[in-house]
Amino acid sequence: MRFVDLASLILYNLGRRKGRVLLTAIGVVIGTAAVVVLVSLVVGLQKNATESLWGINDLTSIEVYPGYSQVSVEVKGGGGDGMWQDSGMKYITPSAIKEISAIPGVKQTIIQDYLQTGMELHYEKLTSWGNVTGVNLEDLADMGLEAERGTTELTKGTAVIGSWVPRNFYDPNPRPTDVAPEPPDLLDQNLRAILIKYTQDGQEVRRTVNIRVVGILKETRGNADGNIYMNLDEVTAYSEWGRGKRIDRNKEGYSMLIVRAEDPEVVLDVADQINTLGYMANTPQSYLEGINSFFQVLQIIFGGVGAIALLVAAIGIANTMTMSILERTREIGLMKAVGATNKDVLSIFLGEAAGIGFVGGLGGVILGWGASAVLNVVALSYFASQAASGGGNLPSSAASTPFWLPVFALVFATVVGLLSGLYPALRAATLVPVNALKYE
Numbered sequence: 001m002r003f004v005d006l007a008s009l010i011l012y013n014l015g016r017r018k019g020r021v022l023l024t025a026i027g028v029v030i031g032t033a034a035v036v037v038l039v040s041l042v043v044g045l046q047k048n049a050t051e052s053l054w055g056i057n058d059l060t061s062i063e064v065y066p067g068y069s070q071v072s073v074e075v076k077g078g079g080g081d082g083m084w085q086d087s088g089m090k091y092i093t094p095s096a097i098k099e100i101s102a103i104p105g106v107k108q109t110i111i112q113d114y115l116q117t118g119m120e121l122h123y124e125k126l127t128s129w130g131n132v133t134g135v136n137l138e139d140l141a142d143m144g145l146e147a148e149r150g151t152t153e154l155t156k157g158t159a160v161i162g163s164w165v166p167r168n169f170y171d172p173n174p175r176p177t178d179v180a181p182e183p184p185d186l187l188d189q190n191l192r193a194i195l196i197k198y199t200q201d202g203q204e205v206r207r208t209v210n211i212r213v214v215g216i217l218k219e220t221r222g223n224a225d226g227n228i229y230m231n232l233d234e235v236t237a238y239s240e241w242g243r244g245k246r247i248d249r250n251k252e253g254y255s256m257l258i259v260r261a262e263d264p265e266v267v268l269d270v271a272d273q274i275n276t277l278g279y280m281a282n283t284p285q286s287y288l289e290g291i292n293s294f295f296q297v298l299q300i301i302f303g304g305v306g307a308i309a310l311l312v313a314a315i316g317i318a319n320t321m322t323m324s325i326l327e328r329t330r331e332i333g334l335m336k337a338v339g340a341t342n343k344d345v346l347s348i349f350l351g352e353a354a355g356i357g358f359v360g361g362l363g364g365v366i367l368g369w370g371a372s373a374v375l376n377v378v379a380l381s382y383f384a385s386q387a388a389s390g391g392g393n394l395p396s397s398a399a400s401t402p403f404w405l406p407v408f409a410l411v412f413a414t415v416v417g418l419l420s421g422l423y424p425a426l427r428a429a430t431l432v433p434v435n436a437l438k439y440e
Contacts (some may be wrong), residue, residue, distance in 0.1 A: 001269060006013065007351070008349060009357070010170060010348060010351040010352050010355055012369055014352055014356070015353050017196075017324070017400055018274065020127035020320060021228070021320075021356055021359070024313075024317055024320045024356050024360075025136040025356050025359045025360035025363065026158070026314050026360070027312060027313030027316045027317075027318070027360065028310065028356065028357055028359075028360020028363075028364060028413050028417065029360045029361075029362060029363040029364040029367060030313070030364070031306060031307070031308075031309030031310030031311075031312070031360075031413070032303070032306075032310065032363070032364020032365060032367075032368060032409050032410075032412075032413045033306075033362065033364040033365075033367040033368035033371060034306035034368070035306030035307060035310070035368070035409050036304050036306075036364065036365060036366075036367075036368025036371075036372065036401065036405060036406065036409050037306075037366075037368045037371050037372055037375070037399070038302035038305060038369070038371060039299055039302055039303050039304065039306070039405055040105070040299045040372040040399040040401040040402075040405065041066050041375070041398070042254075042295055042299045042302050042349075043295075043296070043299070043399070043400045043401070043402055043405075044118040044376075044399040045295065045399050046291070046292070046295035046298075046300075046402040053209050053287060057266065059264040059284055059285055059288075060106065060107070060260050060261045060262075060264050060267060060283050060290045061259070061260055061261075061273050061283070061284070062191050062258070062259040062260075062261065062267060062270060062274065062282070062283045063254065063257075063258060063281070063282045064092065064100065064257040064258070064259055064274055064279050064280065064281050065088050065092075065256055065257075065261075065279065065280040065282075066089055066090055066091050066092055066253060066279065066280070067089070067275075067278050067279045069179050069281040070433070072096065081172060085086065090277070090278035090279055091251070091252060091253030091284065091369065092111075092253040092255075092256070092257045092378070093151055093250050093251070093252075093253040094249055094250065095250070096111055096253065096277075096279070097257060098109070098296075099277065099318075100257065100259060100277070100279070101290070103270055103274065104270075105261050105262050105263070105266035105270045106259055106260075106261060106262070106270060107260050107262045108138060108142070108239070108259070108260040108261075108263060109144060109257055109258070109259055110135060110136065110142070110257070110258040110259075110260070111134075111136040111232060111254050111256075111257060112133055112135055112254065112255060112256040112257070112258060113133070113134045113232060113235060113236065113239075113254045113255045113256070114131070114132065114133055114134075114255045114256075115130075115132035115133075115134070115235055115238055115239055115242075116237075116242055116243060117162050117195055117196065117238060117239060117241065117242020117243070118195070118197065118288045119132060119194065119195055119196065119238075119240070120194040121169075121191050121192070121193055122191065122192040122193075122194065122195065123169060123184055123186065123189060123191055123192070123421070125171060125183070126169040126170060126171060126172075126181060126184060127169065127170060127171075127172045127407060128165070128168040128169040128170065129168065130165070130168075130193070130228045131226050131228060132159075132228045132230060132238075133227045133229055133231055133235070134150065134225075134229075134230055134231060134232035134234065134236060135154070135226065135230075136232040136234055137154055137208065137226070138153060138154060138155075140153075140154065140160055140229055140309040142217075143224075143258065145160075145217050145218075145220070145224055146218045147160070147215045147216065147217060147218065147429040148163065148216050148217060148219075148387065149187050149202075149214045149216045150187050150188070150213070150214050150215030152215050152338075153213050153214070153215075153219070154214075154229065154230065154231050155214075155231070155407035155411065156212070156231060156234065157210065157211065157212060157234075158172045158212050158214045158230070158231075158325075159191075159211045159212070159213055159214070159215070159226075159228050159229060159230045160213075160214060160217060160229045161186065161213055161215070161216055161220040161227070161228050162216075162217050162220075162224050162225040162226050162227045162228070163216060163217055163220075163225050164219075164225040164226050165226065165227075165228060166183035166185070166186055166216075167182055167183045168226075169181070169183060169184055174231050174243075174295070176340075178415060179375045185204070185245070186212065186213045186216070187213055187214075187215070187216055188211055188212070188214070189212070190210050190211070190212050190213075191211045191212075191213060192210060192247060193209050193210070193211050194206050194208050194209070194255070195238055195241065195242060196242075196244040197210075197241070197244070197368050197430065198244075207241060207372070209238070211228075211230070224301055224363065225311075229259070232297050235337075235433025236347040237392045259274065260283075264285065266283050267285045268285055268286065268289075269282045271286070278405055298373050310412070310416050311416075313359075313416070314416050314417070314419070314420040315420070316409065317353055317356050317357065317417050317420035317421060317422045318423065318435060320356070320421070321349060321352065321353050321396060321421045321424035321425070322424045322427075324349075324352070324424070325424050325427060325428045328428075329431065332428050332430065332431055336431070342429040342430065343429070345425075345428050345431075346425050346426065346428070346429040347428045348425075349421055349424060349425035350421055350422065350425045351424065352413075352421065353417045353418055353421020353422075353424070354414050354415075354418040354421070354422055355417070357413045357414045357415070357416050357417015357418060357420070358394070358410070358413065358414045358417065359410070359411060359414025360413055361411075361414055361417075362408040362410060362418070363407045363409050365408065365409050368375075368401075368406075368409070369401060373421070374397040375398055375399050376399055378398075378399050379399075380398060380400030381391045405427060
């Protein structure tokens, strides 16, 4: 039998029993719509979760901190492989930086060190504090940071500040009727920085330095937003003044090292090698992988819940096809008598079952897509009202339907229909023509 004849016969048979086909397909519609809506909801939650992560702006960066290294030692008289023992703190010393830089896949290493003494910032009558960070760079663009205003280049006596730094300034002597001051415009302004330390007998010692703000960074939603970046040598000099002695980098090392990999694909491997050396390596990719793994499991669970409805629909399809065979037994015998083969009969009934699954899947995809859109409108309206009253960020969507989901749902529903009709179709194909013609 030609494919065109087979297809037209299947459509004709489905059209003869529109009511029964429609009622059977409703179960598939509900199951398919449930799969689309539930999976879309999980994808939307995953999208919002990843978008709301702060500081995930460079997937090639790895933050490295000092850590403890462990060595294996033999235990006399004991079995096994011995035991692990701490060999001491692993500091980020110049030799350690060379060791890390030699790891395959490492593109760049950037030293960061924090100010190790107290500091007050003053601008006109406003006061603030500062997270002063020294970097061994002439241009913060090498860290992937961009200037919203001014420049990212660092020179002696200058600083580039994060977007949130101006918000920290306040009036230390406000009047009861005063309102909170607006964040000052610090670009190209001189800040009076007062360094503070205490002697052994508890006496406070202050030192005043001037810092010129040459750039304000774009908001990153990360640590950079609250940092004041300065030249590493200057920050080291201020820290040595606060501590009253020189800092031996070969013994104490630096506070943190930023390692940039050549490609995001090798970031996790580089981080594992750094951890193996005894340092603590954190990378945004590890957080993203954990989140994505969790939501992938959630997609399977939610999709499985929707698939239960499809399983119930599959039983309905099997029942409908079985009843159809009983009603059309003489018709099947007549088809075989005029030359139809078992394969032809099997193809007809499998095609009808798959057709019911396809029709139901198509309706379920349309219904699920529409329900997801309605859910988005309702949820975003609710979130907008909550954000207006209590603040917070507005999510971009409540449910997000990826392009592959409708295609997968339609194919899955069709396959469910095909498998549901397999047993009834085999029964029809194996009927003896003579007995089928005698059937009343």
